[in-house]
Amino acid sequence: MENNELIVNNPLRALGLESKVDGGIQAMMGLVMARAGLGKTAILVQFALDCMLLGNKVLHVAIGEGVDKTRTWYDDILSLLTDGEKISSIPEIMKNRMIMTFKESSFSKALLEERLDDLVKQNIYKPECLIIDGYDFANNDKESLEGLRNFMNDRGLKMIWFSAVSHRDDKRVSLDGVPAPCHEVDSLFETVLLIKPVGDLMKLDILKCDSCKLDPGTTLMLDPSTMLIKKG
Amino acid sequence: MNKDLSKVRNIGISAHIDSGKTTLTERILFYTKRIHAIHEVRGKDGVGAKMDSMELEKERGITIQSAATYCSWKSVDINIIDTPGHVDFTVEVERALRVLDGAVLVLCSVGGVQSQSITVNRQMTRYTVPRIAFINKCDRTGANPEKVTRQLREKLDLNAHMMQMPIGLESDLKGMIDLITMKAVYFEDPNGETIVEREIPAEYQAEAQSKRDALLEEVSMFSEELMEALLEGGDIDTRLIYDAVRKGTLTLEFTPVLMGSAYKNKGVQLLLDAVERFLPCPTDVVNMALDLKNEEKEFAVTNNPEDPLIMLAFKLEDGRYGQLTYTRTYQGKLSKGDTVFNSRTGKKTKIGRLCRMHSNEMEEIEACGSGDIVALFGVDCASGDTFTSEEISCSMTSMHIPEPVISLAVIPKDNKSQMNMSKALNRFTKEDPTFKTYVDHETGETIISGMGELHLEVYVERMKREYDAVVEVGAPQVAYRETISQKAAFSYTHKKQTGGSGQFGRVGGYMEPMDEGDYEFVDSIVGGVIPREFIGSCDKGFKKSLEKGSLCGASITGVRCVINDGAYHAVDSSDIAFQLAAIGAFKEGYLKAKPIILEPIMKVAVEGPTEFQGSVMGSINQRRGMIIGTTEEGSYSAVEAEVPLSEMFGYSTALRSLTQGKAEFTMEFASFKPVPKGVSEQLIKAYQDERKNA
Numbered sequence: 001m002e003n004n005e006l007i008v009n010n011p012l013r014a015l016g017l018e019s020k021v022d023g024g025i026q027a028m029m030g031l032v033m034a035r036a037g038l039g040k041t042a043i044l045v046q047f048a049l050d051c052m053l054l055g056n057k058v059l060h061v062a063i064g065e066g067v068d069k070t071r072t073w074y075d076d077i078l079s080l081l082t083d084g085e086k087i088s089s090i091p092e093i094m095k096n097r098m099i100m101t102f103k104e105s106s107f108s109k110a111l112l113e114e115r116l117d118d119l120v121k122q123n124i125y126k127p128e129c130l131i132i133d134g135y136d137f138a139n140n141d142k143e144s145l146e147g148l149r150n151f152m153n154d155r156g157l158k159m160i161w162f163s164a165v166s167h168r169d170d171k172r173v174s175l176d177g178v179p180a181p182c183h184e185v186d187s188l189f190e191t192v193l194l195i196k197p198v199g200d201l202m203k204l205d206i207l208k209c210d211s212c213k214l215d216p217g218t219t220l221m222l223d224p225s226t227m228l229i230k231k232g
Numbered sequence: 233m234n235k236d237l238s239k240v241r242n243i244g245i246s247a248h249i250d251s252g253k254t255t256l257t258e259r260i261l262f263y264t265k266r267i268h269a270i271h272e273v274r275g276k277d278g279v280g281a282k283m284d285s286m287e288l289e290k291e292r293g294i295t296i297q298s299a300a301t302y303c304s305w306k307s308v309d310i311n312i313i314d315t316p317g318h319v320d321f322t323v324e325v326e327r328a329l330r331v332l333d334g335a336v337l338v339l340c341s342v343g344g345v346q347s348q349s350i351t352v353n354r355q356m357t358r359y360t361v362p363r364i365a366f367i368n369k370c371d372r373t374g375a376n377p378e379k380v381t382r383q384l385r386e387k388l389d390l391n392a393h394m395m396q397m398p399i400g401l402e403s404d405l406k407g408m409i410d411l412i413t414m415k416a417v418y419f420e421d422p423n424g425e426t427i428v429e430r431e432i433p434a435e436y437q438a439e440a441q442s443k444r445d446a447l448l449e450e451v452s453m454f455s456e457e458l459m460e461a462l463l464e465g466g467d468i469d470t471r472l473i474y475d476a477v478r479k480g481t482l483t484l485e486f487t488p489v490l491m492g493s494a495y496k497n498k499g500v501q502l503l504l505d506a507v508e509r510f511l512p513c514p515t516d517v518v519n520m521a522l523d524l525k526n527e528e529k530e531f532a533v534t535n536n537p538e539d540p541l542i543m544l545a546f547k548l549e550d551g552r553y554g555q556l557t558y559t560r561t562y563q564g565k566l567s568k569g570d571t572v573f574n575s576r577t578g579k580k581t582k583i584g585r586l587c588r589m590h591s592n593e594m595e596e597i598e599a600c601g602s603g604d605i606v607a608l609f610g611v612d613c614a615s616g617d618t619f620t621s622e623e624i625s626c627s628m629t630s631m632h633i634p635e636p637v638i639s640l641a642v643i644p645k646d647n648k649s650q651m652n653m654s655k656a657l658n659r660f661t662k663e664d665p666t667f668k669t670y671v672d673h674e675t676g677e678t679i680i681s682g683m684g685e686l687h688l689e690v691y692v693e694r695m696k697r698e699y700d701a702v703v704e705v706g707a708p709q710v711a712y713r714e715t716i717s718q719k720a721a722f723s724y725t726h727k728k729q730t731g732g733s734g735q736f737g738r739v740g741g742y743m744e745p746m747d748e749g750d751y752e753f754v755d756s757i758v759g760g761v762i763p764r765e766f767i768g769s770c771d772k773g774f775k776k777s778l779e780k781g782s783l784c785g786a787s788i789t790g791v792r793c794v795i796n797d798g799a800y801h802a803v804d805s806s807d808i809a810f811q812l813a814a815i816g817a818f819k820e821g822y823l824k825a826k827p828i829i830l831e832p833i834m835k836v837a838v839e840g841p842t843e844f845q846g847s848v849m850g851s852i853n854q855r856r857g858m859i860i861g862t863t864e865e866g867s868y869s870a871v872e873a874e875v876p877l878s879e880m881f882g883y884s885t886a887l888r889s890l891t892q893g894k895a896e897f898t899m900e901f902a903s904f905k906p907v908p909k910g911v912s913e914q915l916i917k918a919y920q921d922e923r924k925n926a
Contacts, residue, residue, distance in 0.1 A: 066387055067861030067872055091905070099861035106864060115862070118846035124853040 012050035014220060014229050015212045017191065027157045028211075029149055029188055033164045033179060034195035040163040041065075042227035043195065043204070044131050045073045047161050049081070051129035052096040056158070059119075059127035060097060061112060063134030064104045070133075071099060080226045098125050104136065109148050120155055130160045137164045137181040145185055166194075176208045176216070200224065237535060238513045240603045242311045242560070244328045246356070247338035248348035252368045256338060256494040256503075257301075257312060262423065263501055264303035264310070300547075300558055300589045300605055305504045311605040329359045331546045331560035331605065334511030336503065337365045341375035341491070344868075345383040346839055348898050353388045362481050362512055365390075366503050367491040370398055371405045377491045383865075384487065391480070392487040393447050396502065397440060399433065408492065408499055409436055411444045412473050417502065424497025448473065454480040474509050481510045514603030519562050521618070524575060524625040531626075533562040537601045540564050540621035541572060544628040545613050548663045556607045558589070562628070564621060567599040572619040575627050581619075585609035614662050636668050637832040637877055637901050639681035640688055641706035642695075652701035653678070660691055667691060675926075681711055683901065685881070710878040712915065713830040713904055714781030715790040719744040722821030723797065726813035734804035737762075737813035739770055740797030743821045746790045751778055754794040762798035766810040770795055773814025782822065783829050784915040785922075789904075793818070829912050830904040832877040838887065840895025842869040847890045855879035856908070874902055878911075 017028070032043045048058045062070045074097065078090065100115060112132075119125040130152060152160055164182050172180035178192050186192060192208040202222040209216055221230040247253045261267045302311045313328040329335065335356055339349060356363055365384055367377045377398060384392035396408040399416060407418040415429040416436075432440050448468065452459040455476035461468050480486025490506050492499015515535045521542055522528040533542055541564030549556045566572065571582050587594040587607045600606045613619075618627045644650040657669045657680070667682045682688045685708055695701040723740040739762070746752060753771045762770065778788045798813075836857065838848050842864060848871050849859055857875035880899060887895055907915065 067863055068387075071861070095858055098859055101861060101863045103865050111864070115845070115864075118849060122846065122850045122853065124849050125859065 012047060012054075015191070015206070015209065015214060017212060027149060027153045028159045028190050030159070030161045030191040030193070031164060031178075031182060031186075031189045032161065032193050032195065033166050033182060033207075035168060036165050038195045038197065039202070039222070039227040040165075040195065041070075041073055041133055042077060043193070044133055044161055044163055045077045046228070047159075048097065048129065048131050049074065049077060051159065052093050055096070056128040057096045057126060058098070058129045058131060059116070059125070060099045060131045061133065062099060062101045063107045063132070063136070065101060065134065067099050067101050070101065077228075080228055098127070104134070107136075109140075109144055109151075112148070113151050116151075116155060126156065128156070128158045130157050132160065133163045135162050135164065137162075137185065142185045142188065145188055149188060162189075178207050195222070197224075202227070204229070237515050237603050239308045240311070240513050241308055241507055241511050242313075242331065242333045242514065242603065242605055243507060243511055244313045244332040244335040244361075245338060246329070246335055246352040248340065248343065248346040248352075252340065252494055253338040256336075256366065256368060256500065259494045259497060259500040260310075260312065260504060261301065261303060263425065263504065264305050266301070266303045300607070302588055302605070305508060308508045310504075310507060313605070328546075329355055329361050331544060332361060333514055333517045334507070335361045335363045336507065337363050339365060339367050339380050339384075340372075341367045341370045341377050341380055342372050343839075344376075344380040345387045346898075350387065350837075353390070357484075360484060362484055362510075363390075363487060364481065364503075364506050364510055365392055365487055365489045366499075367489060368494055370401060370491050370498070371403060371493040371496045373402050375401050375405075377401075377489075381489050384489065390487040391450070391485055392489050393450055394443065394489045394491070395447070395477070395506070396489075396491055396499075397436070397443055398491060399436065405493060405496065405498060408502060409440045410502070411440060411447050412470055414440065414444060419498045419501070424500070427501055451476040451480060451486065454483075454486065478510045482512050482516055519628070521562070521626045521628050524627055528627075535563055535602045537563070537565045540624045541566055541570075541619065542624070542626060542628070543572070543619040545608075545611075545615060545617045545619065548613070548615050548659075549607075554610060555612075556587075556589070556609065557611045557613060558605065558607050559619070561600055561602050561604045561606075563602050565599055565601040571622070573622055573625075574613055575618045575620055575625055576614070577617075579612075581611050581613075583608055583611070615665060635711075635901070636666060636681035636683060637711050637834070638684060638688065638708055639679050639711050640708045641672070641675070641677040641679055642692065642703045643677060643706070645702040645704065649701045649703060652699040653695055653703055656691075656695045656699035656701050660694070677706070684899070708881060710831060710876075712784055712786040712832075712907075714783050714786050714788045714827050715830055716743060716745050716788075716822065716825035717828050718826050720821045720824035720826075722817040722824075724813055724817035724820050725799070726809055726816055728809075729804075734801070735806060735809035735812065736799075736801035736804035737766065737769075737806075737809040738797075738799035739773075739795055739810065739813040739817040741793065741795035741817070743791055743793050743818070743825055745825075746792045750789040750791075751775065752792040754792060756794055756796040757798065758796075761800070762795065762810070763800055763805070766800065766805065766807065767795075769807045769810035770798075770814040773811035774818055776811070777815050777818035777822070781827060782819070783827055783912070784919040786829065788822075788827075789830075793821075829907045829915055831907045831911075833874050833902045833905045834877050834880060834899040835902040836873050836875045836880070836897055836899040837870060838873075838895055838897040839868070839870045840891050842867050844891040844895055845869045845871065848887070848895060851883075851886060851890055855883070875899070876905075876907070877901075 032040045034040050048060055051058050060070060149160065166179040170180040172183050174183040174186045176186055178186040186208065189208065190210040191212065194205040194207050196203045196205055202224040204220040204222050206212065206214055206216055206218045223230050245253045245257055300311065300313050302309060313332060337349065337353065339345060367380050369375065370377060377394065381392050381394050384390045395412065396410055398408055399406045407416060409416050409432050414432060416432045418428045418430065420426040420428055448462060451473060452462050455472060458472045458476045461472060477486065477488055481488060488506060488510055490499065490503050492503065494500055519533045520530045521533050523531055542562045543559045543566065544562065545557045545559050547558035566583060566586065568583065568586055571580050573580055586597050586600055587609065588597050589607045594607065597606065620626060642653065644653045660667050661669055669678060669680045672679050680688055680691060692703060692705055695703060719742055721742045725738040726735060728735040753774060755767050757767065774793045781788045840848065845862065852859055852871065852873045852875060855875050856879050857873040859871060859873045861872045863870045883897065887897055
């Protein structure tokens with residue numbers, strides 16, 4: 001199995017966003033939302049793997065999770081993508097990933113910026129894609145998020161993906177249908193996806209996608225046992 | 233000794249370096265009246281802790297060999313193996329865990345879950361060892377047992393819950409509140425021997441009650457009876473709670489957390505109570521053996537003293553009483569004068585003396601039975617051998633032994649040292665399967681190899697101290713390997729006709745890379761182009777070729793050699809002719825198969841204050857390291873990376889100066905990976921120069 005074959009069934013290609021990894025004027029910000037425990041990390045890891053397979057360096061920031069658990073997500077998704085087949089290029093691909101974990105209570109925008117500067121300025125690791133899993137949208141305002149985006153832009157990031165937890169009993173939504181707690185910051189995101197269980201099925205609703213080849217309102221199907229986008 | 237196996241506990245004490253486990257063991261021995269005075273690890277009294285019996289251990293304040301001891305607490309007999317904390321000696325930890333039924337995981341209340349705790353926990357999980365956690369050093373500044381308990385859950389994925397809460401912390405530590413009996417426990421008298429139970433101080437009442445409620449809710453998952461009692465309300469029988477905790481602990485679904493300060497003599501007796509209440513007895517654990525008469529089929533040992541004997545030798549020691557073999561009996565019984573079989577060698581051995589060890593002192597006994605850990609005298613065997621009665625043939629499951637990653641040359645100073653050195657090396661290789669030794673045929677030097685710089689350093693020191701072998705040591709060398717990266721064909725004819733009988737043999741086929749295993753030989757010869765009697769000669773020739781690769785002189789691994797063609801001569805073909813033909817064929821194919829050099833990559837974990845994280849990452853980057861992840865928790869952070877071993881020499885000094893001595897690191901072998909081109913060229917050149925100058 002070649003790297004290209006692994007990319008085919010991956011979400012960046014499904015959404016037509018591969019070109020975004022090549023960079024634009026501004027870093028693309030994407031958001032994956034779902035209720036707790038529905039598989040946001042699985043989707044984020046698929047985006048990260050896409051970026052890595054396309055030769056980009058990924059910094060995965062896990063807030064409230066350990067390094068080992070995060071690494072297991074990658075191992076599991078890769079094993080599903082490759083059907084357990086041993087791919088010789090995988091160790092090389094994994095060099096494109098770094099995991100940074102923070103406790104919820106100790107994470108701050110300033111701390112992340114300081115850590116990223118450590119990496120970039122010492123030429124240790126220069127990420128092109130950033131995954132931020134577990135960002136607390138409920139307690140951070142739009143200004144802080146905007147500041148984070150500008151900082152990432154200045155550091156040469158091309159793509160940033162966030163995850164956010166929505167709550168069943170919070171009915172607030174934005175005009176584009178983005179649920180709380182992200183309904184007031186949705187203008188900062190080019191792409192917003194929502195994982196929705198419907199009966200036995202798991203759907204990925206595209207609430208917003210400024211440069212996708214798919215229209216907003218389109219729904220992709222996920223395999224509920226693997227959380228991979230269904231082929232075809 | 234107890235004949236009732238439910239009253240026996242075989243436990244290990246494992247932890248990160250400097251978590252205080254030797255001090256804890258010392259206190260356990262004191263409270264169980266095995267020793268009558270307390271000596272500290274780096275004791276100013278010059279005695280040293282009981283379990284650190286080797287001189288070297290006392291000097292360095294670290295435990296090198298696991299020493300076995302036993303003691304009695306209330307109604308149970310406890311066999312304790314004190315295991316080393318340094319990762320270079322991990323095989324000792326693993327061996328101990330293999331024979332133990334339960335363990336105490338000691339953590340520092342300030343450092344919390346550190347890298348070695350993670351390694352040890354992983355090993356405990358591999359051998360399904362039920363464990364209880366003991367948060368030590370609660371008297372130290374910055375002690376935070378709550379944080380450590382949280383880390384046990386988050387970092388080690390254990391369902392850990394505090395069974396106690398401290399009364400005061402740091403220098404103010406006064407005692408513990410037992411959340412099950414809801415009593416405040418104090419440790420009085422200079423050595424904390426007298427336990428006094430009082431009412432919980434008013435200011436702790438509410439917190440203790442809420443913690444107890446949470447604990448009961450959690451443990452009720454393991455007992456329907458307890459759940460019902462909780463629903464009904466009213467007083468809960470403590471027996472019910474203990475049973476539920478024990479059930480959860482035995483199935484590894486629950487980890488009771490105890491705390492205290494061994495150094496300040498607080499909390500140790502409560503830990504012993506927990507060992508008795510929650511850790512398994514030999515019959516609670518299922519141990520598997522391999523039936524050698526039935527294609528190594530696994531079967532569970534019975535623990536029954538009436539059944540045939542099964543006993544595992546898990547440690548050898550050359551002490552002042554001669555060779556000691558530490559064993560664990562899994563079923564049957566053994567008396568002085570009995571004859572046992574070594575299932576590996578098939579040899580019979582008569583057991584002359586049986587002893588129960590108490591660190592480096594011993595107590596002679598007449599017999600031992602299932603569940604016992606005892607030492608045998610004068611038995612010739614290797615570590616990991618299984619002894620059985622005559623009627624059965626079985627072996628305990630094999631142990632996971634890592635490959636050595638570092639080597640150095642040892643040159644004896646004189647003839648006497650030479651003789652003593654061979655005695656010492658013979659002993660050490662028997663004692664420790666991760667320590668290997670061989671003679672480099674080209675240089676004539678004796679090479680020792682092991683799991684790290686400290687590992688080898690300790691053996692060199694032991695040679696000097698215990699065997700009076702004075703040796704000079706060379707610079708540590710990384711154990712590189714060579715392998716091939718593509719398939720290549722070979723066809724080589726060995727022909728020699730220079731008087732006398734000639735030599736002729738042709739070997740044809742191919743070699744290809746192999747993901748798993750070192751070497752495989754495949755005979756695909758048809759039509760007798762190489763006669764049957766010379767097939768083995770080809771295999772021998774290939775095996776010889778694997779000893780030294782042509783790139784940097786390292787051994788070759790991961791090669792499958794397939795022979796499918798050849799030729800012979802009715803008179804001139806011989807065993808040696810085909811061996812030489814195979815060596816020639818290997819040489820020919822090897823260069824075409826694009827050989828590469830592999831180097832050992834170590835998993836390195838650096839832990840220290842967050843302010844140094846940037847410099848630590850920089851130092852790893854400079855050493856060709858790949859940072860896998862970083863973890864940040866308040867003022868403390870950890871960097872996890874994979875770094876080539878060759879770049880790690882002297883890292884402890886570099887790290888000390890980078891972090892003002894505030895960070896520490898541990899490393900363990902991860903895998904072999906190809907070296908980058910630049911490094912490969914350097915290694916090849918160095919090897920060529922060395923050969924030119926030889």
